[in-house]
Amino acid sequence: MGRGGAGFRRAHRLTPMRRTFYGWATPNSNRVTVMLEECGLDYAVRGVNIRSREQFAPEILALNPYGKVPILVEDPQDGTPPLVLFESGAILLHLAETRGVLLPGDARGRAEVMAWLMVVLTSLGPYTGQAHHWTELAPEKPPAARAHALALVDRVYRLLDERLAAVPFLGGAAYSVADVAAYPWVARASWAARRVEDTPHLARWFATVGARPAVRRGMAQPQGARLE
Ligand SMILES: N[C@@H](CCC(=O)N[C@@H](CS)C(=O)NCC(=O)O)C(=O)O
Numbered sequence: 001m002g003r004g005g006a007g008f009r010r011a012h013r014l015t016p017m018r019r020t021f022y023g024w025a026t027p028n029s030n031r032v033t034v035m036l037e038e039c040g041l042d043y044a045v046r047g048v049n050i051r052s053r054e055q056f057a058p059e060i061l062a063l064n065p066y067g068k069v070p071i072l073v074e075d076p077q078d079g080t081p082p083l084v085l086f087e088s089g090a091i092l093l094h095l096a097e098t099r100g101v102l103l104p105g106d107a108r109g110r111a112e113v114m115a116w117l118m119v120v121l122t123s124l125g126p127y128t129g130q131a132h133h134w135t136e137l138a139p140e141k142p143p144a145a146r147a148h149a150l151a152l153v154d155r156v157y158r159l160l161d162e163r164l165a166a167v168p169f170l171g172g173a174a175y176s177v178a179d180v181a182a183y184p185w186v187a188r189a190s191w192a193a194r195r196v197e198d199t200p201h202l203a204r205w206f207a208t209v210g211a212r213p214a215v216r217r218g219m220a221q222p223q224g225a226r227l228e
Pocket of ligand 1: 026027028029050055067068069070086087088089
């Protein structure tokens, strides 16, 4: 745990709730750190180096039996058992709902944000991850597997670009959890041999979201972590 320079750190203001983020310099992890920053919350960072297989340490498996990051633990410090959450989408929705941010209150607006959040959770992330595997990580790189993965990413990038030609943010008029979930994956466009500037509306959105101070801070966590 905590190798690579990212140990146990404090950030921001103290709050009664003790929050601990477990993760590494990965897109799914950065969804959560960006969201915590957007919420202005205090949190501790526990580095879990997935390249060193720290996600399979007993301490991590006790929190997430799937052996994956991110994980967020909320400990109310009042005798109530801690809430242990995994799955980046679930964590984002929990924070949005409990903090009352980045999710519209009206059913119609909320449903629209949810639809785009689901696209990002089920397509952008997993397809980019598969493209990364078949272009860089796999010991063998069958052309058909690589082409299939890249075509899936291309389709979702074209979808997002068309969407962002019509509205400023993925969920519509306002910045939302859908944007928070998408940004760290678009930041890894090169994993799918892509350039963000080739999709101009997505590139405009990427620059806008990337300029947010909370996004910059969240993307820099865990400090010192490298995905090598
Ligand atoms: N659907 C999960 C995916 C989590 C995931 O795959 N995390 C990666 C890092 S981005 C991981 O832990 N990989 C190590 C492993 O699968 O062993 C989420 O959104 O949180």
